[in-house]
Amino acid sequence: MKTLPGRPRGRTPALIVPVAALATLTLAVACAPSGGPSPAPAVPAASPAAEAPAHASTVTVVPGDRAAPPSPDPRTGLAGGLLDAEEAIWNMRMLSTTPPPADFIGVTNSDLAFTGPYAIQGNYNGFIVWDLTNPAAPDLVVDYLCPASQSDVSVYGDLLFVSGEGLGGRLDCGVEGVPDAVSEDRLRGIRIFDISDIRNPVYVHNVQTCRGSHTHTVLKHPGDRENVYIYVSGSAPVRPYEELPGCIAAPPFEDPESALFRIEVIQVPLSDPTRAAIVSSPRIFDDLVAAPMHGLAPGDRERLERAQEEGIIAVEAAGDVFELPPEAAAQWLAAAVAERGGTGAPTAADSAAVREQLQTMITDIFTGGVQAPDGTRLGPTQCHDITVYPEMGLAGGACEGYGLLLDIRDPVNPRRMDAVADSNFAYWHSATFNNDGTTVLFTDEWGGGGGAKCRASDPPEWGANAIYRIEDGRMVFQSYYKLPAPQSDVENCVAHNGSLIPVPGRDIKVQAWYQGGISVFDFTDPANPFEIAFHDRGPVNEERMESAGPWSVYWYNGLIVSSEIARGLDIFEMVPSYHLTANEIEAANTVRMEEFNPQGQPRKMWPASFPRARALVDQLERSAGLAAPRIAEVRAELERAEAGSGATRNGILEALAGSLAGEADASPDRRRVLLLVEAVEDLLGS
Numbered sequence: 001m002k003t004l005p006g007r008p009r010g011r012t013p014a015l016i017v018p019v020a021a022l023a024t025l026t027l028a029v030a031c032a033p034s035g036g037p038s039p040a041p042a043v044p045a046a047s048p049a050a051e052a053p054a055h056a057s058t059v060t061v062v063p064g065d066r067a068a069p070p071s072p073d074p075r076t077g078l079a080g081g082l083l084d085a086e087e088a089i090w091n092m093r094m095l096s097t098t099p100p101p102a103d104f105i106g107v108t109n110s111d112l113a114f115t116g117p118y119a120i121q122g123n124y125n126g127f128i129v130w131d132l133t134n135p136a137a138p139d140l141v142v143d144y145l146c147p148a149s150q151s152d153v154s155v156y157g158d159l160l161f162v163s164g165e166g167l168g169g170r171l172d173c174g175v176e177g178v179p180d181a182v183s184e185d186r187l188r189g190i191r192i193f194d195i196s197d198i199r200n201p202v203y204v205h206n207v208q209t210c211r212g213s214h215t216h217t218v219l220k221h222p223g224d225r226e227n228v229y230i231y232v233s234g235s236a237p238v239r240p241y242e243e244l245p246g247c248i249a250a251p252p253f254e255d256p257e258s259a260l261f262r263i264e265v266i267q268v269p270l271s272d273p274t275r276a277a278i279v280s281s282p283r284i285f286d287d288l289v290a291a292p293m294h295g296l297a298p299g300d301r302e303r304l305e306r307a308q309e310e311g312i313i314a315v316e317a318a319g320d321v322f323e324l325p326p327e328a329a330a331q332w333l334a335a336a337v338a339e340r341g342g343t344g345a346p347t348a349a350d351s352a353a354v355r356e357q358l359q360t361m362i363t364d365i366f367t368g369g370v371q372a373p374d375g376t377r378l379g380p381t382q383c384h385d386i387t388v389y390p391e392m393g394l395a396g397g398a399c400e401g402y403g404l405l406l407d408i409r410d411p412v413n414p415r416r417m418d419a420v421a422d423s424n425f426a427y428w429h430s431a432t433f434n435n436d437g438t439t440v441l442f443t444d445e446w447g448g449g450g451g452a453k454c455r456a457s458d459p460p461e462w463g464a465n466a467i468y469r470i471e472d473g474r475m476v477f478q479s480y481y482k483l484p485a486p487q488s489d490v491e492n493c494v495a496h497n498g499s500l501i502p503v504p505g506r507d508i509k510v511q512a513w514y515q516g517g518i519s520v521f522d523f524t525d526p527a528n529p530f531e532i533a534f535h536d537r538g539p540v541n542e543e544r545m546e547s548a549g550p551w552s553v554y555w556y557n558g559l560i561v562s563s564e565i566a567r568g569l570d571i572f573e574m575v576p577s578y579h580l581t582a583n584e585i586e587a588a589n590t591v592r593m594e595e596f597n598p599q600g601q602p603r604k605m606w607p608a609s610f611p612r613a614r615a616l617v618d619q620l621e622r623s624a625g626l627a628a629p630r631i632a633e634v635r636a637e638l639e640r641a642e643a644g645s646g647a648t649r650n651g652i653l654e655a656l657a658g659s660l661a662g663e664a665d666a667s668p669d670r671r672r673v674l675l676l677v678e679a680v681e682d683l684l685g686s
Contacts, residue, residue: 396431625669
């Protein structure tokens with residue numbers, strides 16, 4: 001283990017935020033609260049897989065042979081706690097949960113990237129590298145102290161890219177923050193590290209952007225061997241021109257160089273990453289108008305009214321209620337008193353004026369507040385996240401008020417193919433394609449990640465996933481999927497980050513829901529998604545809202561790896577059940593990746609294997625795609641072939657493939673029969 005400082009070890013002090021409280025509030029709305037959970041007590045250094053904590057949690061393990069989801073759902077009403085919360089798990093097995101290193105305790109863990117045996121975990125204080133060789137006890141390789149929210153991470157070869165958007169990130173990785181409104185010390189953009197020696201990352205370069213990098217996406221274009229590209233999504237207000245020349249906050253119809261209504265494309269020369277620079281700023285939002293949005297849920301409307309009655313400065317944004325911190329509220333109120341030429345304590349009228357001014361500003365930001373000369377309210381000015389699928393030449397842009405389908409065959413100049421809006425969505429957050437690129441799923445981060453949005457009273461279409469078929473370059477809505485287990489009002493819960501589990505013949509996603517836990521669901525039929533596995537803990541604090549839960553969860557080489565905001569790193573594996581057989585799990589585990597960035601979706605390819613063929617037979621049994629006697633015959637023939645070799649094996653496989661091909665058209669599950677034919681044919685000569 002090695003701790004590498006961007007600066008000396010130590011806890012990050014509270015940032016001194018200037019009167020730019022609007023920027024602070026906007027950053028908080030856009031994703032999990034920037035301050036992270038309340039400082040947590042010291043936690044054990046050992047994984048519970050090796051040594052249980054003093055107060056072990058109670059775990060409800062639901063039998064995996066159940067076809068129907070458990071009822072009543074054991075996730076509802078779990079007792080809370082930081083290390084000893086009750087847990088419920090179904091069709092998964094926890095391998096380990098590992099707390100963060102000392103300098104990262106009590107600070108938000110963010111996204112993940114993977115390279116070789118390593119998981120790289122972002123944290124608002126920097127990043128952490130874990131060796132997953134023994135998933136029951138991950139080894140801490142390095143914790144690199146370099147604060148900047150959100151510290152989302154991506155890898156390509158020997159390069160690590162880290163996002164910085166918050167006002168306190170420093171170019172020198174210092175922990176003291178940036179107290180000035182304009183400063184040459186501030187980092188808002190992309191940091192680049194050389195990780196050729198992963199135990200000793202070297203900070204080699206940064207690229208500053210006008211709105212920082214909330215998230216970013218690494219694109220390796222199939223036709224370009226010399227460069228990688230980074231699509232930067234920055235959702236904060238435009239930084240001052242005095243801090244970074246060229247940053248213009250005026251709308252593009254007033255100044256064509258505006259930093260609004262565009263993304264940034266960074267080109268990184270692989271031969272010399274220190275020459276990385278912005279090469280284009282595509283305006284993929286042209287002609288979009290403000291999207292329809294829903295208002296507050298009943299419980300949130302009551303909360304806003306209560307805050308106003310108590311004199312708290314609170315505003316509505318992205319379908320949720322956000323309270324201005326007391327220090328910032330005092331600054332705004334003092335400014336209101338001064339503006340009217342008064343003295344003394346602010347009045348109720350001052351509070352009302354500040355509330356109205358802030359609400360107008362926030363509404364403008366989150367609903368496309370810029371008005372064109374003809375009075376049209378324009379659409380989003382930025383994306384939250386972009387997922388690229390290079391082999392398909394496609395990208396899915398989750399762009400605040402819209403979901404976009406992009407053509408990225410020219411990586412420097414992505415082109416919008418289609419855009420969809422939905423009044424049930426508050427904040428389009430991220431996108432996932434299925435493996436053949438015919439379906440795209442968007443998440444809605446209603447409430448910005450800091451709100452309880454899985455309450456029993458919340459509409460099931462809000463804070464959910466929306467699933468679309470892609471037909472002739474257009475997106476056609478199919479259905480919603482939301483975590484089916486109601487959560488309490490002290491658990492931040494909403495759709496967040498996940499990835500595909502590569503089971504041949506099926507579209508399965510594992511997804512994080514913050515304190516709603518982890519949900520694994522099948523969306524092979526995009527009109528009828530259903531849950532097949534889950535894990536959940538009780539709230540981190542039963543008395544009040546504190547941010548916790550899985551920020552992201554991804555499948556990587558047979559493991560389910562989750563970045564837990566407050567508790568560290570969780571690792572699971574799938575276990576056989578009615579919904580996912582041992583053959584399907586084994587077939588998925590034949591897919592191996594050398595590296596994985598969830599926003600850079602790779603096409604999954606299955607090598608020739610008998611588990612792949614058996615997995616498809618299991619699916620045909622489940623779907624009744626072949627009659628039961630025929631299923632038994634096919635299994636027997638596969639066993640005979642596996643036991644044989646050479647010409648004997650090939651003869652059995654050729655005969656089986658031929659007979660199945662002849663049966664495909666008569667099957668109610670023709671697609672899977674043809675996939676089985678392909679899997680059997682791939683075994684020839686293997």
